[in-house]
Amino acid sequence: MSNSKNVWSRIDEKAPAYFALSDRIWGMPELNYQEVRSAAEHRAMLEAEGFRVTMGAAGLPTAVIGEAGEDGPVIAIMGEYDALPGLSQAEGVATPEPLEANGNGHGCGHNMLGSASLLAAAAVKDWLAAQGLKGRVRYYGCPAEEGGSSKGFMVRAGLFDDVDVALCWHPASFSGVNRAFSLACVEVEFTFTGRASHAAAAPHLGRSALDAVELMNIGVNYMREHMPSTARVHYAIIDAGGIAPNVVQAKATVRHLIRARNLAEMWDMVGRVKKIAEGAALMTETQVVAQQLSGDANLVGNLPLEQAMQANLEAIGGPGFDVADHAFAARFQATLSQEDIAASYARFDLEPQPGEALSDIIYPLGAGNDNSVGSTDVGTVSWVVPTVQCRTACYAIGTPGHSWQLVAQGRAPAAHKGLALAAKAMAGVAADVIENPALLEAAQAEFAAFRAKNPFVNPITDDIEPPLDMAAH
Known part of the structure; x- marks a missing residue:
């Protein structure tokens, strides 16, 4: 693990502005490829931070890329900001209360996801400049993860061809390295x-x-x-x-x-x-x-990067929830079934803790099973560049993904604390890769060994046009 963890202190300094960004994105939920305002918010933050900004990457109007630094390894940090239909919900209210009938809502926490990833990228940018190190950090603002596969279109366009390592995260009930299994x-x-x-x-x-x-x-x-x-x-x-x-x-x-x-x-x-x-x-x-x-594509793991991310998470510790956070989360956990709560623990092979509304633990590397899994376009990226993700606790244990309960918790202090933890974990791994050439060499060697035995054909073939109007139905 890198000795230059002052990158974490830079996250602490910048965090309030990115909590505000997350909250603004929560308040403008936009569907696949319609994230015009959300992309503009991310672009404005990138420009304010001094990144070199490109809009409309891979022919996707709401994709934005920001790059900083010169020479050295290229670190991609991926963010998302698309919402889901039919999940409009008032914040902090523990009963179904749509803000708009049949409106949209951030029921998968993507308002947090993009904000934390951009925060990590901004901290790494400043850290590189302060340390005088060679390296480039590149933020990928990726629209339409919820069925639109924007990262697959970006891969097809060659936008990851020069990337050495890719990082991402996702809000969850527990914190740890994401097990590399998806459909x-x-x-x-x-x-x-x-x-x-x-x-x-x-x-x-x-x-x-x-x-x-x-x-x-x-x-x-x-x-x-x-x-x-x-x-x-x-x-x-x-x-x-x-x-x-x-x-x-x-x-x-x-x-x-x-x-x-x-x-x-x-x-x-x-x-x-x-x-x-x-x-x-x-x-x-x-x-x-x-x-x-x-x-x-399905996710491909990379053990050297996973070990580095686990070491960062364990060094940082959990999100640091307080009594008020637990009380807030308990209100939402009371709306859930015991099956919901038990399934959340089981997903990470954890023993249920009666009365626990939030978790500050870092679960062990490799924890989890194949019984509860979805799909992600991060999987396509993981076939072309060594990739690692973490999960961090942002909401009540048992909260279903794609639910009004998750939307209602999306602007709470607990969500902000999980967002900051994710940013530190990703920034820490980026610093490790830049400072430790052996880590990058090991990650790329494992990736090359896998690809030598597993040829890749992008599921986004050349004849597929980006479904920019798929949310119109």
Whole structure:
């Protein structure tokens, strides 16, 4: 671990401004690729800090990159700032209370995520200058993590080709190094086209696209019995063909999110789902077109970087919650089921502690299991550059991701303390990599050994356009 941890003191000095940034982003929740105001806030902070700023990276209007430093290793610190639909919620209120009917909300803590990552980058920038060290720190403001796969488009555009190490984090109930396991995924829209007709006078002349959607979904549901236990398939009907039941629906669209343990398994699943769609079209005498919107690779771990991040977290300690933080969190924990709380402990192989609303522990390196896992576009980055992430406690134990309870806790002092811990952990690893060439060499050697045995094809292929309007449905 680096002896130059005055990078942490720089985070302490800068933290209030970044707590305010997080709170502002919380107050302007924007969906995939619509994060115009949030990106502008991050750009303004980068410019105020003296970064060299690029907007519209990889052809994504709400992507922003800031770079500082000269020569030496390139450290990427990735941030996010997209929100989720239907999760509008008043802050600090322990009952469902939307600020806007069907409005958006930061139900995954991305208001904190981008702010902490930018804070870490700013601290490393100042530390490099003060120490007179060679190195570049680059903040990647990444839109549309929630299904839009912006990092995959950035990888495809070559924006990580010169990066030596990539760092990220995520808000959680507990603090520690993120176990490098996630599901590879693709999001595909299936649009069926049939023939409209009067549903009563001439039903025999119609060919229902909605029937095809329903038959496809039934087929996928039957497939669940015959797919790997770690695979997942979810769907949403994007266009049901209209609101008139007396019209045979001539067009309908369903969006499927297909996940599996690794890329090979995922592509096999995608092929099976496409066959089901073709079967549904055959049964209904309709036509189907499949359009891939996005895709993420599974996470690849890097033990040297994970060990460095664990050492930083243990040296810093937990977020440092106080009595008021615990009392605040307890109000939200009271809205949760015992199953929610138990599942939160089980995710990190921890023993439940009755009456504990917040956690200050650093869980052991490697803790966790494969039973509760999602997907992230950080996975695609981890296939092209050595990557490490941490999680830090920001909210009540048991709080479900993508929930109104998480939104309500997103501006609390506990959230700020978890944000600061994450920034210190990432900045500490960046300092270690720059000061300790052996660490960088070990991280890159492990990465090269993995890639030598595992060829990579970006799930964002050349024919896929960024789904900039996917939130409009």
